[in-house]
Amino acid sequence: MSAPRAAGTLRRAVLVALGLLWLFPTYLIVANALRPADGYRPDDAVRPPTDFALLANIGEVWERTDLEQGLLSSLLYSLVSPALAVLVGALAAYAIVVLRLRHGFAWFMLIFGGTIFPLQMLLVPLFVGYSRFGLYDGRLGMVLVYTAINVPLAALVMRNFFGGIAISVFEAARMDGASTFGIFWRIHLPLSWTALAAVFVLEFTFVWNDLLFGLTLTQSETVRPAMTELAALTTDVYAGTPVPVALAAGLVVSVPTVALFLLTQRLFTRGLTLTQV
């Protein structure tokens, strides 16, 4: 049987060739983030780095920009908003699926419909409205908008998940005298922690990587998220940032999402039932 083996070798060869092509930019980014910023020459970009100046470059990022403030703000938004969204979405799903709210499906469609239009539809009113109500350039405003955007996905996934929990569980707990909220808090939430965590991770990543609302709704360095700071590195505000420093900033900002994905990737095979609506 040499035909299948030859085919297998060909497959591996194609994969390796494509993989090397894909690794090359990754290599360039890492290699040049390691180089000392002083005396950086574009001609050397492809050479393997001989020094390890990553930490010095990160120190330089700290000095030149407000990225550390931005990272703290981003962390706040990316933790608080998805947590709130998951809770609010799960409560709604509980009312619709477990408590069998009348017209439950219509309510669900109303909530889920909130994700259908492009975010560009929100920018002008949020900018104007936030300015009027004192929410512009404030942490509360950012947490609120990210929460609202994330509620529909949470409601969708939790609706599917709660649908898989037998109604007899609820009835039995009821017989034992548990309150409606007690059943939600002590039975349904713990039973669905994989789905909750999976949604949380997805939404954390979305908020962390979002650039649009940071650009439009914030201004001061204590409120601006990290992505907006990072975008500012390429525009004229910080013109003259040495390449290794800029690349180091790009790496630092990617660390939390990478770490989170590596830690939680097993959740995604168990937690999400996105397809069975």
Added chain:
Amino acid sequence: MSAHETLPRPRSAAGGGDSPPRAPRGTGFRLFGRFRFGYLSPAVLVVAVLLYLPFLWTVYLSMTRYDGLGSPVFTGLENYTRLLDDPAMLTSIRNTLLWVLGTTVLPVGLGLLVAVLSYDIRGGGWYRLPFLLPYAMSGAGLGLVWGFILQPDGVANKVLGFLGMPGGETAFLNDGPENTLAMIVVWTWQQLGVNMLLFVVGLQSIPRAPIEAARLDGASGWRLFRHVIWPLMRPLTTVVVGLALVASLKTFDIVWVMTQGGPGRTSETLAVTMYRDVFVADEYGYGSAIAVLLTTVTGLSSYAYMRRQTRREDF
């Protein structure tokens, strides 16, 4: 048993008085227990106030002239007729179409290729790793790091020169539509991984029996893929292409960070044009009209796409 029909009533009224309540109920939650709507209202409230209300407001603003000061002046469809003969809109629409074409074909197609090549060979996960690494990078990070590769004195030109290819001094980001094409390549580099992952999950969950049967009948390689695997993958591919389509229409981050839509508005997409008209030119009404256009285009194309796909699967 019709117990569930009367479920959400206060505990005291729930049937079975012999078993004592296990946990005392906090009075603060009594309101929630009695009114199911209490569980639903936070979700409805935030979605209505922060998503639906702004949506309607944008639709209204798109029919006004408004610079953010004072109050909007109603102008009917003036903004929309202005869209028709705005030269910047033409470029913007062309670039958005390039993004739609490029990103529904390249990352999805290559993602499918890598998934099919790697899903059933030993150590497939290791072969896939190089494609997953770029996915960790955000749109903003991506723009930042690729800017240095695509500069006139950057690595891309060094490589072209080294390979003896023409165009060793190309300023990739300086002219349209080349700058859009260059950014689509960058986007492909980043997005291949996630598409590949979706296809790998799909390939691992398709039934083994038809594949094994076809193998026993002597099918392998391209024929196995074309006649057995591909038909089984069709529904998933529909979803993946649909997601890429909707995302591509809204392309913003990478363009904003790499070129800010320039130079001279040559690389703007609809989303960038909208942002620029509102937040750089203070044309809130006109920008809102672009947002409405973007929403309409997104809605219509998703609808048309889904219609076409479902009809094709009928026969």
